Amino acid sequence: MKILIKIIIFFHIICIFGNSNIRANEKIKIGLLVPLTGKDKQVGESIIKSIRLAINKIDNSIIEIIPKDTMSNPETTLRSARELSIEGVKVVIGPVFNKNLIYLNEMENMIFLSLTNKIINDQNNIISAGINSISQFNTLSKFQKINKLQKTIILIPKENYMEEIEKGIKYSKIDNKRVYYYDSEPTVLTKQIEKITKYKIRKRNLDDAVKEMEKSNDPNKERKLENLNKKDTLGNLNFDSIIISDFDESLKSIITSLLYTDVSPENIYFLTLNQWFDQSLLKEKNFQPIYFPSINKNNYDTFVENYHKKFDEYPNQLSFLSYDLVGLVYYLIIQNNFVVDKKMFLKKNMFKGKIGIFEVKNNKINHILNFYKVENEEFKKIF
Numbered sequence: 001m002k003i004l005i006k007i008i009i010f011f012h013i014i015c016i017f018g019n020s021n022i023r024a025n026e027k028i029k030i031g032l033l034v035p036l037t038g039k040d041k042q043v044g045e046s047i048i049k050s051i052r053l054a055i056n057k058i059d060n061s062i063i064e065i066i067p068k069d070t071m072s073n074p075e076t077t078l079r080s081a082r083e084l085s086i087e088g089v090k091v092v093i094g095p096v097f098n099k100n101l102i103y104l105n106e107m108e109n110m111i112f113l114s115l116t117n118k119i120i121n122d123q124n125n126i127i128s129a130g131i132n133s134i135s136q137f138n139t140l141s142k143f144q145k146i147n148k149l150q151k152t153i154i155l156i157p158k159e160n161y162m163e164e165i166e167k168g169i170k171y172s173k174i175d176n177k178r179v180y181y182y183d184s185e186p187t188v189l190t191k192q193i194e195k196i197t198k199y200k201i202r203k204r205n206l207d208d209a210v211k212e213m214e215k216s217n218d219p220n221k222e223r224k225l226e227n228l229n230k231k232d233t234l235g236n237l238n239f240d241s242i243i244i245s246d247f248d249e250s251l252k253s254i255i256t257s258l259l260y261t262d263v264s265p266e267n268i269y270f271l272t273l274n275q276w277f278d279q280s281l282l283k284e285k286n287f288q289p290i291y292f293p294s295i296n297k298n299n300y301d302t303f304v305e306n307y308h309k310k311f312d313e314y315p316n317q318l319s320f321l322s323y324d325l326v327g328l329v330y331y332l333i334i335q336n337n338f339v340v341d342k343k344m345f346l347k348k349n350m351f352k353g354k355i356g357i358f359e360v361k362n363n364k365i366n367h368i369l370n371f372y373k374v375e376n377e378e379f380k381k382i383f
Helices: 010-018 041-058 074-086 133-147 162-171 186-196 199-215 221-229 248-260 279-283 297-311 317-335
Strands: 007-009 028-034 063-069 091-093 111-114 126-128 152-157 178-182 241-244 269-272 290-294 349-352 357-361 364-368 370-375 378-381
Touching (some): 063 074, 133 241, 133 364, 317 349
Parallel strands (some): 091 111, 152 178
Antiparallel strands (some): 370 378
């Protein structure tokens, strides 16, 4: 028997449940673990403000948010979680940072929706709600199929998030020809990219072709030499697309090295991971087009605008995620007949929020993302 998957838009939930006569004996208590003091308190404050926006939008007094301070400290996080448990809280949004999760497996009767994007396999009561690498590689896989890409190579930096990228490749549907690892040090990086793209071989192919043509008696010798001299290399690449698992200036360094080795987005698909619509990419005309999976840009822009109008400041990216998590928890509790327990996250369910579609199953959350390209100094939606 097929499982019925219900997809409900966030605004639809507001219309149906915000104005309906929901009968429940108790309030829905949702805990919130965020840094309210210390060096990361601005992150926590921004999350609380976004949750206020979500609660106001849902407009149902049955929901009660109970915030507690983590101070970005694992011990404080555990202490605050215990306080929430005493107050009857069973589901918690947070904590924010991965380091604060280490003691929460002691709270077996609670579920924590961490805002981290790290893939968590060994703590049954903690669900990673961030946009993880599996979600991103699954979206890249969809793009592969649409464009019939069969020879994708993946570049991974030797950085502290390398393991997360590897998990994403392993557990996603992505098809790849080969994975390469690279260093961030510029001189080492350039040599590595030269080797990956077989730059010296293609350069030598061109030199040999020029010398051979110069010696030939071909009647079109001058024209052919002129065409050869316009080239930087000669020979086909053994890949049709390249996924660069990097961000910010490191991403730009990789692309610069690729351009140097005569690998261009004009003949090879340049793909990367979620860039959160980095405005600096719009200025890099030589890098375009470049493609990446991401959240829904229109919804994100609207959220930022509304947030700024309300609080006269701009939100962080985690605020956008936390906004959706309130709606997700509310929806799952209703689907579970107002029983708050671990079964809420075990059953297969789908929820369409502002970010995109949340896939919930077996205590895991993945995201069905949109796909964009940077071209002509614009972010353009592909799907």
